[in-house]
Each structure stands twice: as structure tokens, then as C-alpha cells.
Amino acid sequence: METRPAKMVLKLYGSAMSFARVLVTILEKDLAYEHILIDIAKGEQKSEAYKQLQPFGKVPALEDDGFLIFESRAICKYLARQVLSRSFCVWILG
Numbered sequence: 001m002e003t004r005p006a007k008m009v010l011k012l013y014g015s016a017m018s019f020a021r022v023l024v025t026i027l028e029k030d031l032a033y034e035h036i037l038i039d040i041a042k043g044e045q046k047s048e049a050y051k052q053l054q055p056f057g058k059v060p061a062l063e064d065d066g067f068l069i070f071e072s073r074a075i076c077k078y079l080a081r082q083v084l085s086r087s088f089c090v091w092i093l094g
């Protein structure tokens with residue numbers, strides 16, 4: 001049985017002026033992440049490819065191992081709960 005939690009592989013979509021709140025949470029939790037630039041000045045958030053991830057064409061959005069979430073406050077809450085539950089697994093399972 002795997003006793004260690006899976007490493008979080010986060011993909012953060014957006015640009016600097018759009019994801020400050022989420023980035024602060026990621027840095028505060030010391031999580032590994034990959035930034036995928038979605039340049040709103042170029043309208044990239046309205047591309048069909050991006051709207052497969054975020055149907056309203058807004059940034060930021062986050063992908064965690066195939067799980068997609070948007071709305072910055074919801075993303076922060078999701079990250080806080082993920083880190084808490086994964087820390088709990090390490091504590092319980094060693």
C-alpha cells in the first residue's frame with residue numbers, strides 16, 4: 001500500500017495580474033506548480049482551447065492531476081484542504 005501522498009502537480013493558468021491570490025496560497029503552502037501563461041491582453045482566455053478548461057473564458061484556473069477548478073477563492077480553499085488532507089495522511093500513515 002502506498003503510504004506517501006502523491007506529489008501535487010499543479011498547473012496554474014493565467015497571468016500575473018490575474019492569479020496573485022492563488023499564487024500567494026501556492027507559495028505559502030510551498031507547493032510545486034507549473035505556470036501556463038494565458039495572456040488576457042491578447043484575449044487568450046477566450047480561445048476555444050482554454051475554454052475547454054474554463055468555459056467562461058476567465059483566469060485564473062487550476063489543474064491538479066486532471067482535476068480542474070476555477071474562481072480564485074475556490075482554488076485557494078481547494079488547495080488549503082488538499083494540503084491539510086495530504087498532511088493528515090502523512091501523519092496517520094507515516
Ligand SMILES: N[C@@H](CCC(=O)N[C@@H](CS)C(=O)NCC(=O)O)C(=O)O
Pocket residue numbers: 017018040045057058059060070071072073
Ligand atoms: N471571480 C473570479 C474573477 C475572474 C476574472 O474576472 N478574471 C479576470 C482577470 S482578473 C479575467 O479573466 N478577465 C478577462 C475577461 O473577462 O475576458 C476569480 O476570482 O477568479
